[in-house]
Amino acid sequence: LLHTPAMAQTNWWEPDAFGLALATALVSTASWGSWSNTAKAAGDRVPFSHFYCDFCLGTLFTALILFLIPGKLALGHENVDLINILYASAAGSVFGIANLMLTTGIAVAGISIAFPLCIGTALVMGTVLTYLVDPKGDPKLIFPGVLLAFLGVLANARAYSLLQRERAATNAGLRTDAETAGEEPLTEEDDSSSNSFTRNVVICVAGGLLMSCWSPLSAQGLKGPHGLSPYFSFLFFTACGTVVGLGIIVGQQFGLNCIPRVGPITSIKEYLQLPILLHGWGFLGGSIWAVGTGANLVSGQPLGPALSYALGQTAPLVAVLWGLGFYREFDGAPRQAFLFLILMFALFIAAIALLCLSS
Numbered sequence: 001l002l003h004t005p006a007m008a009q010t011n012w013w014e015p016d017a018f019g020l021a022l023a024t025a026l027v028s029t030a031s032w033g034s035w036s037n038t039a040k041a042a043g044d045r046v047p048f049s050h051f052y053c054d055f056c057l058g059t060l061f062t063a064l065i066l067f068l069i070p071g072k073l074a075l076g077h078e079n080v081d082l083i084n085i086l087y088a089s090a091a092g093s094v095f096g097i098a099n100l101m102l103t104t105g106i107a108v109a110g111i112s113i114a115f116p117l118c119i120g121t122a123l124v125m126g127t128v129l130t131y132l133v134d135p136k137g138d139p140k141l142i143f144p145g146v147l148l149a150f151l152g153v154l155a156n157a158r159a160y161s162l163l164q165r166e167r168a169a170t171n172a173g174l175r176t177d178a179e180t181a182g183e184e185p186l187t188e189e190d191d192s193s194s195n196s197f198t199r200n201v202v203i204c205v206a207g208g209l210l211m212s213c214w215s216p217l218s219a220q221g222l223k224g225p226h227g228l229s230p231y232f233s234f235l236f237f238t239a240c241g242t243v244v245g246l247g248i249i250v251g252q253q254f255g256l257n258c259i260p261r262v263g264p265i266t267s268i269k270e271y272l273q274l275p276i277l278l279h280g281w282g283f284l285g286g287s288i289w290a291v292g293t294g295a296n297l298v299s300g301q302p303l304g305p306a307l308s309y310a311l312g313q314t315a316p317l318v319a320v321l322w323g324l325g326f327y328r329e330f331d332g333a334p335r336q337a338f339l340f341l342i343l344m345f346a347l348f349i350a351a352i353a354l355l356c357l358s359s
Contacts, residue, residue: 012229013070014298022356025299025311031292033318038285040327042278048107048263049249050271051282052100056242058286059293063231063238066294071231077224084228085236087221092237095214096244098122100259101207107262109200110164115157115316117201120150121208123313127306129216134223136304138358145354146310152347156316159340163333203260218297219305230297238290303359310355317348 015021042051067073076084105114127146131139214237221233228236252261292312300308320341323329330337 012072012074012231014230014301016302018302018359021299021302022311022359024295025303025308028292028296028299028308028312029315030318031288031295032312032315034322035285035288035292036319037322037326038281038288042281046274046278046281047266047270048103049253049261049266050274050279051285052103052249053246053271054279054282055286055289056245058283059238059290060242060286061283062287062290063235063294066290067231067235070298071229071235074229075232076228077226079226080228081226084221084223084226084233087217088228088233088236089240091214091217091221091233092240092242093244094210094217095237096241097248097259098207098210098214099241100245100248101203102211104259104262105200105204105207108260109197109204111157111160113157113200114204115160116154117204118208118211119313119316120153121205122211123153123310124150125209125212126215126313127310129212130219130309131304131306133216133219134305136359137307141354141358142307142310145351145358148347148351148354149310149314152314152344152351153316155340155344155347156320159320159330159333159337159344162337162340163330166332166334166337199260215305215309219300222297222301222305230301231294234290234294234297237293307355307359311352314348314352317345320344 015024039051102114102118105118109117124146127142131137131142218233218237221228222230248259251258253265253267296308296312297305324341330341
């Protein structure tokens with residue numbers, strides 16, 4: 001045990017009213033649904049491995065700031081049990097692998113496959129396991145809310161599938177026109193998406209199963225009179241996630257592809273030669289994600305970690321709003337795609353309402 005007499009009472013910041021706790025949990029929804037905008041902004045100018053390294057550093061830096069300021073350097077309750085540090089470290093390590101598998105799954109299989117298999121699995125399994133660890137909230141409302149959110153993920157995936165099918169048909173028409181005109185037909189870029197469907201599904205499902213484990217592990221580390229503060233827990237979480245993530249990325253550059261590599265092989269020299277402003281996109285993305293995850297852990301104390309986690313996992317709602325309003329991703333999409341988007345919004349809104357009522 002680590003005896004911390006000055007920390008006998010909760011002296012770090014956490015929401016002290018339901019409304020504030022709910023707003024804090026919804027910060028995670030907004031952050032998890034928005035951080036990927038930085039990857040879109042970086043685009044092809046930043047190799048994925050460079051972006052992800054900066055992302056990891058951004059998460060660690062932000063976790064340290066949160067520990068110093070709202071966390072007030074508090075380790076946890078009196079007599080912090082060292083086993084809880086191991087839970088936080090395990091949560092971060094599992095997340096480090098799962099997040100890379102998710103991003104790889106999206107790259108090789110596409111959103112329409114990766115989202116229901118990875119995000120859907122993480123939403124359902126993560127909420128169930130977290131509730132078993134710390135059963136706060138009304139399960140008669142939490143689990144129907146999770147089911148509605150899962151259906152929302154499926155509706156989201158179906159909308160993107162219809163959009164991709166429409167674009168493929170348009171591209172096929174362009175190729176036919178080019179061949180008719182005697183021009184060289186358009187060819188698709190040879191990339192990791194040509195890998196076998198079975199392997200892609202395995203990556204997505206494995207990523208979802210691993211992603212579902214970090215929340216219950218974190219909840220276990222925060223639980224009880226010897227638990228960690230959410231800020232100290234998150235600091236260990238990001239430190240281990242960074243070590244694991246960077247380790248996998250570096251290994252991929254030397255041919256150790258335990259997870260299929262996204263993008264070309266690169267080097268430390270190329271990483272250091274990247275302009276500082278381009279490094280900033282990955283760092284900003286990591287910071288946005290870390291603010292959301294920190295908010296999720298902090299709001300989990302008054303709301304219950306299962307409820308907070310489930311609310312955060314409605315983030316695809318925010319991502320679609322960005323896609324619709326800012327990126328105009330669905331311009332020219334078929335009518336069916338918009339119908340599935342409307343269904344998705346209805347399901348997610350109903351899910352959030354049930355989850356809020358469960359506390």
